[in-house]
Amino acid sequence: MDDPWTQAMRRGDFPAAWGMAAKALAARDPVTRDDPSLPYHLRWVWDGRPFDGRRVLVRCYHGLGDTLMFSRFLPLLARRAARVTVEMQPHLLPLFRGFPGIDLRPFDVARPLPPQECDIEIMELPLALRASPIDAPIPQMGITPAALPSGTVALCWGAGDWDRERSVPQAMFAPLCDGPALSLMPGPSGLPVLNPDGCPLDMVLTAQLVAGSALVITVDTMIAHLAGMLGWPVWLLVKHDPDWRWPTEGTRTPWYPTMRVFRQPAPGDWEAVMADVTRALRHEPVLATGAMT
Template sequence: MQVASKTASDLHREGDEHTQAGRFEEALKSFQSALALDPLSAPLRFNIATTLHALKRFKETVAWYDKTLEVAPGLAMAHHNKATTLLLLGQIAEGFREYEWRKVCPGWADDARYALERPWRGEDLSGKTLFIFPELFQGDLIQFGRYALLAERAGARVILGAPAAMHALLATMSPTITLIADDAPTPDYDFQCGHMSLPTLFGTTLKTIPSFRQYLQADPERVARWKRRIGDEGLKVGIAWQGSVRANLRSFPLALAAERLGRIPGVRLISLQKHAGLDQLGALAPGAVETLGEDFDPGPDAFVDTAAAMTCCNLFITADTSGVHVAGALGAPTSVVVPYVGDWRWLERGMDCPWYPSVKVHRQRVRDDWTSVFDDLAKPIRKLASRT
């Protein structure tokens, strides 16, 4: 009895199953076999590209998104994913140009602000009002808030949209930037722009990223308050281990950090974690990680106590969360730990972060292995603690 050969659909489905199970090498083989039977399939070309990305074969990833676009030139997500891969490779100018395709991607295209009149396209801003509306998440707003300062330096009167909870922190960038709620009525303006388009409009390259050493400020009264609470003893290491519930792949287990770092003589781990992940504290021995109490950032203003506490610590260690952007914008010494395939803003290699001079990047060398990351971190922390 002859066994029927697998069809392209069979192999495609098989590749999807391998992907969901994290078997990326097997997934790639299945997708390639399917493509041999259906060579003009845009979905298969797209899946090959995304699988190569998961395997950290980034130059090949870009090539396969290009192959996808050969047969489906208007496929917005292929343009978007190609953009983030180019950014990860450090091809900043080209990546942000391609990133303009986000505006027609699912989940983005229904934002009515993209259709506002008078988009800024690089015209002289002297004496003009530029309305910058927010995109994506809190960390992105902090990271790209620096471009509001560049716009001011170019002579613009800047109106920056942001969630009301972010205003107290963002107001420290400049006293002359006007902040409005992200859901407020559209203000009067001469030009408007989404904040993720500003790098392209300012001609940003890897060498010209406006990497201000510090462009946010912690409130001095809060700094004094948390300094009294935290004290001066030991090497004070702030720690945040989880972003939103959706950020599990970027989160690390607090118990591992406590084991590898908290046992170093002189080291004090101090939780700067908010919301998701706090349940992990209950699994630790009492005192393994210090907490700052119920009055730590309890009110409507996000990050104001977090920013102050960060300046009271010798070092901040964090997963890829919005906290790393707060710390980086404050110029606070920070180590961000990222998974095997990290977000584009941390680039593909190296420890230095072009967006934040005070941030060092520590990467998984093996997928899902956080242990070696914290073993590597323990070495410089042990030296710092010995000098404290």
């Protein structure tokens, strides 16, 4: 049975989730705040102090996808704080040069920036602001689409080592390559894709490939958040017990209006998911504009 906070987040009951998170925050020992003995992704940063009219340092301690997902709250914070500095993963910095009122700095894990009047981890912003995804529209990222063949489908089947159960065997994506297909994976592929050597390790170039495709089909990884942030049609493939941010009922999520979720009907059943995706792709032809009929 999932914990109440996870259940609230999955069903989009953000006030309930904030209430539980606020109680957990109040119960924390202040001595453990931003504990340097812990890995960055296990640290908590915001201690509940006010941020209105203050200099705020936003720390990005989690994955690239997490930073992308929660970056939508930065403009809301910038309207209320005196100054916002964001210590962001260097790979992502080129995507966010256009965010107004925000000072971007590369995150050096060996030499993090010193604290400011108020420090907060980027994933803590919804709680601090009491803002849902509906309250924080996705900012325009100004990406120029790559020139790709009409109807190209961009594919990502690997989710890395964080949770191997999120990945789909590469061979199961073969039926999705009947038309022009593109790999968004970093390594070589044996599939009949336009780029058999893989996708470059460059976030701007990757974003351009996403924006040049008609549709992105991806497992739960950074690519899903990149496509969602770009407002691009994206089909997300998730395991039966998905991460807290994805629904367990229905196919839509308030985080990304252009996203459609395909969920395993039973643990480990990627065959059923891929059959549904293949069927949907055949019955909903992808257009060059990225729209689906």
